[in-house]
Amino acid sequence: MQHLTAHPDGILAVDSGYCRPGLAAIHLIIHHGRAAVVDTGTNASAPQVLAALAAAGIAPEQVLWVILTHIHLDHAGGAGSLMCAFPNAMLVVHPRGVRHMIDPAKLWEGTSAVYGAERAFALYGRLAPVAAERIVEANEGLELDLAGRRLRILETPGHAKHHICIWDETARAFFTGDVFGLSYRELDVEGRAFVFPTTTPTQFDPDALHASIDRLMSFHPEAMYLTHYSRVTEVERLAADLHRLIDTQVAVARAARGDGVARHVEILAGLEQIVREEAERQGWCLTEDEIFEVLRTDLELNAQGLGIWLDDCALRELTSA
Known part of the structure; x- marks a missing residue:
């Protein structure tokens, strides 16, 4: 099978x-x-x-x-x-x-x-x-x-x-x-x-x-x-990579300017750059186009999720002020 x-x-x-x-x-x-x-x-x-x-x-x-x-x-x-x-x-x-x-x-x-x-x-x-x-x-x-x-x-x-x-x-x-x-x-x-x-x-x-x-x-x-x-x-190596990449994605989101579509596009571009850097770090054998073919949907959803997280953080800061 x-x-x-x-x-x-x-x-x-x-x-x-x-x-x-x-x-x-x-x-x-x-x-x-x-x-x-x-x-x-x-x-x-x-x-x-x-x-x-x-x-x-x-x-x-x-x-x-x-x-x-x-x-x-x-x-x-x-x-x-x-x-x-x-x-x-x-x-x-x-x-x-x-x-x-x-x-x-x-x-x-x-x-x-x-x-x-x-x-x-x-x-x-x-x-x-x-x-x-x-x-x-x-x-x-x-x-x-x-x-x-x-x-x-x-x-x-x-x-x-x-x-x-x-x-x-x-x-x-x-x-x-x-x-x-x-x-x-x-x-x-x-x-x-x-x-x-x-x-x-x-x-x-x-x-x-x-x-x-x-x-x-x-x-x-x-x-x-x-x-x-x-x-x-x-799993120890992979856990360390996860911790590093969570922080890297959060940093990309926090650095994004504006809101709405413009912010989403900026976050997505930052995530794509993370992938390019990881491709070199990991020594992937695929071409850049092939790598993005594998990860495209996940990067889009990650960018959406990071945007929602930013909005939630802003709301919490506003309500606690």
Whole structure:
């Protein structure tokens, strides 16, 4: 199966098919004939997930947990569809996300505001609700039992207030959603991964993100499983790069002048310059056009998120004066 990658410790990465190959991974944890699904991709991702489970010898009835790192739709848009397919599974989501899984209307409104309604529908389709009695709140410290394998929930804000990471004690690894950034395999250099922070709308908080990364590193993980895209090691080096690049992006945003479109264009140009400098630092083999083809959407969303963060900072300063 071209869209399936097997990792150590019974972990499979399924390409969700979101926008392009290698953009978003859905992770399956297989243990003693039972399975957990971490993030769900979109409605269109369900056939790939079911096929991957079948290839691993897992029937839909053997899926016990569907866990969402957060409720942005590239991570959670297919949750309702998959819950229909998994009759014995419980959906695990941050308490802030529970009501949006029961009634996705406001979640859809927020996504449409970022992408536009037509583009949002093309990307995600119609969102299916999940019955309240099938949802478990992912509170800090919650432990899930996967046939004797312990999965622990950590609250990890910074990318979003409703973000969690999942500590897999057996694999000595975290499933990090977007908190440990983006790492696309096209940018690997001889197996050496690169990672880039995501500051997408609307709840980016650099101080909280720094703290969440430090908290993950306090567990001394051997690997991180990112939604964008899958397994990375050398996590100490990557964590240092994340801290550096968060601060660099924040500095670009703070230096931008004006507001509205003019400020957005200036922030985006600053992010593009960061990428050029990283291309030289990391020794990427792609051309500049190819690099920007990989990162274009993320840079645009990062610029939007940084602009919203600047406006929030200004509002807080005004109200506290």
